Amino acid sequence: MTDPILSIENLQTTFHTDKETIRAVDGVSFSVGPKETLGIVGESGSGKSVTARSILGLVDGPGRVHPDSSIRYHDPAFVQRIARRHPDAVRYLEDDRDDGDAYVFLEDASKTGQDLEVASGWVDLVRAPESVIEAARGSEIAMVFQDALSSLNPVFTVGNQLKELLRIHRGVTGGEATTVAAELLESVGIPDPRRRLKEFPHQFSGGMRQRAVIAMALACDPTVLLCDEPTTALDVTIQAQIIELLERLQRERDLSIVFITHDMGVIAQIADSVAVMYAGEIVERAPVDVLFESPAHPYTSGLLESIPGLAHGRDRLPTIEGSVPTPNEPPVQCRYAPRCPKAFEQCRRVHPQSVPVDVSPEQGLDSHFGDAEGVSGGSDHDDHRVSCLLYPESLPEADRLELHRARSDDRAVSAIETATGGESDE
Numbered sequence: 001m002t003d004p005i006l007s008i009e010n011l012q013t014t015f016h017t018d019k020e021t022i023r024a025v026d027g028v029s030f031s032v033g034p035k036e037t038l039g040i041v042g043e044s045g046s047g048k049s050v051t052a053r054s055i056l057g058l059v060d061g062p063g064r065v066h067p068d069s070s071i072r073y074h075d076p077a078f079v080q081r082i083a084r085r086h087p088d089a090v091r092y093l094e095d096d097r098d099d100g101d102a103y104v105f106l107e108d109a110s111k112t113g114q115d116l117e118v119a120s121g122w123v124d125l126v127r128a129p130e131s132v133i134e135a136a137r138g139s140e141i142a143m144v145f146q147d148a149l150s151s152l153n154p155v156f157t158v159g160n161q162l163k164e165l166l167r168i169h170r171g172v173t174g175g176e177a178t179t180v181a182a183e184l185l186e187s188v189g190i191p192d193p194r195r196r197l198k199e200f201p202h203q204f205s206g207g208m209r210q211r212a213v214i215a216m217a218l219a220c221d222p223t224v225l226l227c228d229e230p231t232t233a234l235d236v237t238i239q240a241q242i243i244e245l246l247e248r249l250q251r252e253r254d255l256s257i258v259f260i261t262h263d264m265g266v267i268a269q270i271a272d273s274v275a276v277m278y279a280g281e282i283v284e285r286a287p288v289d290v291l292f293e294s295p296a297h298p299y300t301s302g303l304l305e306s307i308p309g310l311a312h313g314r315d316r317l318p319t320i321e322g323s324v325p326t327p328n329e330p331p332v333q334c335r336y337a338p339r340c341p342k343a344f345e346q347c348r349r350v351h352p353q354s355v356p357v358d359v360s361p362e363q364g365l366d367s368h369f370g371d372a373e374g375v376s377g378g379s380d381h382d383d384h385r386v387s388c389l390l391y392p393e394s395l396p397e398a399d400r401l402e403l404h405r406a407r408s409d410d411r412a413v414s415a416i417e418t419a420t421g422g423e424s425d426e
Contacts, residue, residue, distance in 0.1 A: 003120065004031035005074050005256045006055075006141070006224050012066035013047075013054045023327040024050040024063070026280035029354075032224070035250065037257040039271030039288065041264060041303065045324040046277040048260045049146065052226045055258075056143055057125065057133040065126055072105075072122040075223050078140050079104060080118035082132055087113065089128075093121075103127035138169055142222035146229045148209040151216075152201040158185075158212050159197025162219060169220045184215040189245055207238035211245065218249065224256045231266060243270050264303050268292060276300050279335040280327045282354070286384040296357045296386040298340045334389065342390065346401055352387040353407040359392045 013025040025047045032038040040048050054065050065071075073079075083090050083104045091102035092109070108119035125133055145151040153161060162181040166172040172180055178197065185193035188211040201209055210230055217225060227246065231239040243266065250257055259270055267274055267288065274291045276284040276299065284297040295301045302320040322339040334340070337347040389404055 002033045003074060004072075005034050006258075007031035007070075007072045007074065007122075008051075008055070009070040009072070011051065011054060011069045011071065013050050013059055013063060013069075014066065015063045017062060020328045023280050023330070025054060026327055026331065028277070028280070028282050030275050030282060030285065032256050032258055034256055035254050037250065037259055037270055037272050039267040039274045040258060040260045040277055041262065041267050041274060042277035043262060043303075043324050045279075045326075047280040047327075048262075048277055049228050051277070052143060052228050052258065052260055055125070055226060056137050056141060057130070058143075067126065069126050071125040073125060073136060073140060073224075074120070074122045075140060076118045076120060078136065079106070079121045079123055080109075080116060082123050082128075082135070083109075083118060083121075084114055084116055086132070101127075103129075103132070138165075138217075138222065139220040140222055141224040141226065142217040142220065143226040144210075144214055144217045144228065144230045146232065148206070148213045148230075148233075149201060151213050152209065154201055157198055157200055158204065162197070162212075162216060165216055165219045180219075184219055185212065187218070187249070188212070188215045189241075190215075206234055207241065210234065210238075210242055214242075214245065214249070218253070221253070222255070224258065227257060227259045229261050230259075231261070231263070239266070246270065264307050276303070279325055281331070281335065281387065283336065283388070284386045285354075290384050294357075294384075296384065296391060297336075297388050298342045299336050344389075347389055350389060350401060350404050351408050352389050353404050354385050354387050355392055355403065355407075357384045357386055357391050358394050 008031065009029045011025050011028040012023070015022040015024055028047070028051055030038065030040075040051065042048055050059065050063070053059050054069075055071055057065075059065060083106065086104065089102055090104045090106060091100075092106050103124045104121065105124065106118060106121040109121065110117050110119075123132065123136070125136060152158065156164075159178070159181055162184060163173075163177040166177045166180055170180075178194075181197055182193040185196055190196055190208055190211050196204075196208075201212070204212060214230070225246075230246075231242050234242065246257065246259075247270065249255060257270075259267070261267060271288045273287050274285065275282045276291075276297065278299050284291070284295070284300045286296075291300065292304065295304055299320070302318070305318045306320070308317060320339055325335060325338070327335065331351040333349060334343070334347040334352050337343040340347065389400060392400065392403075395403065
């Protein structure tokens, strides 16, 4: 398994009000590898956009990313640059001392000081100060926002906005900035780019505005591109063009893409792997072909059945009754249970954990629960994980329930012993 370029572990983003605390993102974990496209899908209100904004430190008050969260950026060149600038924030993983104020973690590095050379490691963007987050924002991890029109300032030309970005982040000014800006517009398929630089956003069509926003995201040559529903407001033809554009740019620039959408059809076209979100949690994660051929979570099945092309022989499209709940309490049950056609009594008493869809009896469970939940890697079974009390399929119901309870209480060892042959108390 290729090492990830970006990995998220136990991401928790909350919004505190006078009346309640909204747990918009609640324990989300995933990773994206080099040149990979990860699709994040779910209904509106599932926490997809807040997840993307959390990665870049763009959550406005009263929102807050919990300090126990971890957002790890693994690009060796960036890790090396930050480690050289902030030597007091560096910790080597073989060092047993307390982390303290460390936010640069080195796995494989040689030399020291300004000669430090990093082969592998990461910068934790939750622990890091704002100056480090700003260094990563745009130049390492960039974002294409949901509404292209609101992402562009209506009183400045597109050229002015592109050139300002180039001046701030790359120090490019004057005629050189104009040339680079025109090249960026040309790279995203906007014809006559020098003339278009002089036009205002309202003079661009919807598809061209989206291309301009993508050009702005690419201005600093990032490694990871976060795309927050970039095709939502576009017609089908323009939507296909934007997807084709992103695929071409990914090949040309070796981009890793996190593509957020509520459209399962778009996910089928662009993603390599998929994370399905519901009420602030990831409820299923799998390679895209596996997810579409063998969806495990009832919520994923409901999303797929709502695609017109897959509703064979039906007069009406199936719907998922109800709506996504507001996650304002710690989860003590399955948040999808009130809408789930397969829910049973225990679904309202036990909060499901991320587990493999199935396990091989000869391997046991210990090979599946050694790493952080939801992070890619491990055996083939780990490629398809689901948060549902119906899984792992090969285990009896009593053992499944005990496994989920124990993992929910941070007692994984006890759960493994029970599920692999110990006595169950059910």
